[in-house]
Amino acid sequence: xxxxxxxxxxxxxxxxxxxxxxxxxxxxxxxxxxxxxxxxxxxxxxxxxxxxxxxxxxxxxxxxxxxxxxxxxxxxxxxxxxxxxxxxxxxxxxxxxxxxxxxxxxxxxxxxxxxxxxxxxxxxxxxxxxxxxxxxxxxxxxxxxxxxxxxxxxxxxxxxxxxxxxxxxxxxxxxxxxxxxxxxxxxxxxxxxxxxxxxxxxxxxxxxxxxxxxxxxxxxxxxxxxxxxxxxxxxxxxxxxxxxxxxxxxxxxxxxxxxxxxxxxxxxxxxxxxxxxxxxxxxxxxxxxxxxxxxxxxxxxxxxxxxxxxxxxxxxxxxx
Numbered sequence: 001x002x003x004x005x006x007x008x009x010x011x012x013x014x015x016x017x018x019x020x021x022x023x024x025x026x027x028x029x030x031x032x033x034x035x036x037x038x039x040x041x042x043x044x045x046x047x048x049x050x051x052x053x054x055x056x057x058x059x060x061x062x063x064x065x066x067x068x069x070x071x072x073x074x075x076x077x078x079x080x081x082x083x084x085x086x087x088x089x090x091x092x093x094x095x096x097x098x099x100x101x102x103x104x105x106x107x108x109x110x111x112x113x114x115x116x117x118x119x120x121x122x123x124x125x126x127x128x129x130x131x132x133x134x135x136x137x138x139x140x141x142x143x144x145x146x147x148x149x150x151x152x153x154x155x156x157x158x159x160x161x162x163x164x165x166x167x168x169x170x171x172x173x174x175x176x177x178x179x180x181x182x183x184x185x186x187x188x189x190x191x192x193x194x195x196x197x198x199x200x201x202x203x204x205x206x207x208x209x210x211x212x213x214x215x216x217x218x219x220x221x222x223x224x225x226x227x228x229x230x231x232x233x234x235x236x237x238x239x240x241x242x243x244x245x246x247x248x249x250x251x252x253x254x255x256x257x258x259x260x261x262x263x264x265x266x267x268x269x270x271x272x273x274x275x276x277x278x279x280x281x282x283x284x285x286x287x288x289x290x291x292x293x294x295x296x297x298x299x300x301x302x303x304x305x306x307x308x309x310x311x312x313x314x315x316x317x318x319x320x
Contacts, residue, residue, distance in 0.1 A: 035065040039083075048073040049097075055080055057107075064090035064115070072097035072104075079109040087114030087141050092129070094119040101131035101152065111138040120147035125176030128152040138162045145169040149180045155187040157212070167197045172204035172229065174255065179204035179230070186210050187237070187269075194218055198232070200225035203255070208234040212270040214241040221260075223251035224285050230256045236266035238299055240275050248282040250292060259296030259318070263303065273301040283311035293318040 034044040036051040039061040045051040048071045051062045057077035064082070066089035074097050082103065084090035092102035092115065099122045103110070110132075117129025129144045130137070132153035143166065144150030150168045153161060163183075171182040181204035185191050190213035198206040199222040206221055206229070214235060221232040232248050248260050260282055263272050282294050291313045297303060298320045310316060 035067060035069065037063045037065075039063055047071060052080065066090060068093050070095045072102045074098060074104040075107045075110060078107045080107060081111040081113060082115060083111075084114035084116075088116060088143065090114065091116040091118055094121075096120050096122050096127055098131075099123060100126070101128040103129070104131045104133065105135060105137065106133035107135050109136045109138075112140065112142050114141050116143045116145070117150070118145050118147065120149075122148070125173055126152055126180055132156075132159075132161070134159060136160050139164070139166055141165045143167045143169070144171060144182070147171055148173050148176075149184055150182045151184070152180075153185045153188055155210075157187055157189050159188050160190045160192070161185060161188055162192045163194070163196055165195045168199070168206070170200045170202050172201045172206075174203045174228070181205045181208045181234075184208045187212075189213065190241075191215070196220075198222070200227075201229040202227050203229060205229070205231045205234040207232070208236065209239060210235075210237045210269075212239060214239045214243070214275075216243045216246060218245045219247075221246065221248045224249055226251040227253045228255045229253070231259055231262045233261045234265065235261075235263045235272070235275075237269040238264045238267075238272040238301075239270055240272060242276040242278070244276065244278045244280065246280045248280065250282075250284050250288065252285050252287055257290060257292050259293045260314075261294065262296045262298070264297065264299035264301075265320075268299050268301070271301065272297075272299045272303060274304060275301075276304045278304070278306045278308065281309045282314055284313050288313060291315060296320060 034046045036045045052073045055078050059079040061081040064084050066086050068091040072095045097104050120127035125148050128149040130151045134156045150171045168182040173180045188211040191209045192215045196219045293315045295317045
């Protein structure tokens with residue numbers, strides 16, 4: 001994993017965000033045209049919900065103009081791709097639907113390409129860029145920032161979530177009845193995260209996944225700028241799969257510093273037998289004067305741990 005590539009992508013997105021004006025709906029792009037275009041029909045719409053409704057239970061792509069939107073939508077069916085015309089320059093900013101998220105997804109499939117989700121806050125402290133009610137989700141080259149949660153998903157044991165080349169910045173809070181996290185996935189069939197970056201958390205965990213299958217590879221977890229954060233990866237109900245090729249740095253401001261990867265802390269609804277944790281690099285921040293556990297295991301099942309490179313003060317494994 002080349003952290004510089006992920007960091008550079010985050011910087012490009014940040015610069016794009018700073019240069020785009022915030023538009024109240026209805027909005028126009030720089031050419032005076034409506035900002036949402038359904039690619040298959042060529043029709044444009046002033047409001048995102050109208051574009052989503054036009055696709056309905058079918059299949060289609062909504063292309064976003066390069067601008068910042070005070071808008072949101074609820075997808076109740078179909079197979080929809082939400083695509084930025086230029087990656088990092090289409091920003092859904094501060095407008096949640098149903099007091100949940102910028103995109104509330106309940107169709108068969110949704111794919112997100114090059115989008116930015118920012119400043120999502122709601123009364124119950126679960127404001128998210130994406131609220132996934134059911135169905136499959138694929139996220140590519142997108143940025144979630146400055147919100148209570150990045151992605152929050154309900155339970156769907158038959159569904160899959162895939163996240164690639166995406167960045168999660170300044171997310172999470174424990175100010176509500178429970179904690180919110182950068183990514184919080186319910187009992188979903190599988191979660192796959194590749195080539196992504198998690199940084200500067202503001203509470204909770206970076207990844208929390210309650211499902212049976214997990215794959216987190218070639219990603220970075222930089223907690224050095226975090227505030228009152230917890231675990232890097234929490235698998236509270238147990239899970240099998242692979243956590244490999246990642247880099248982890250635990251920062252100085254911790255609500256809970258006991259573990260980087262924590263397995264089965266709530267119960268063992270799913271087996272963790274054979275969960276592979278390999279080829280990772282994990283460190284404490286240089287100023288840290290405590291010890292922590294790279295893996296904290298509450299299951300007692302057979303985890304496969306090999307070739308992990310651990311810094312000073314970090315214990316490989318603890319059984320609770």
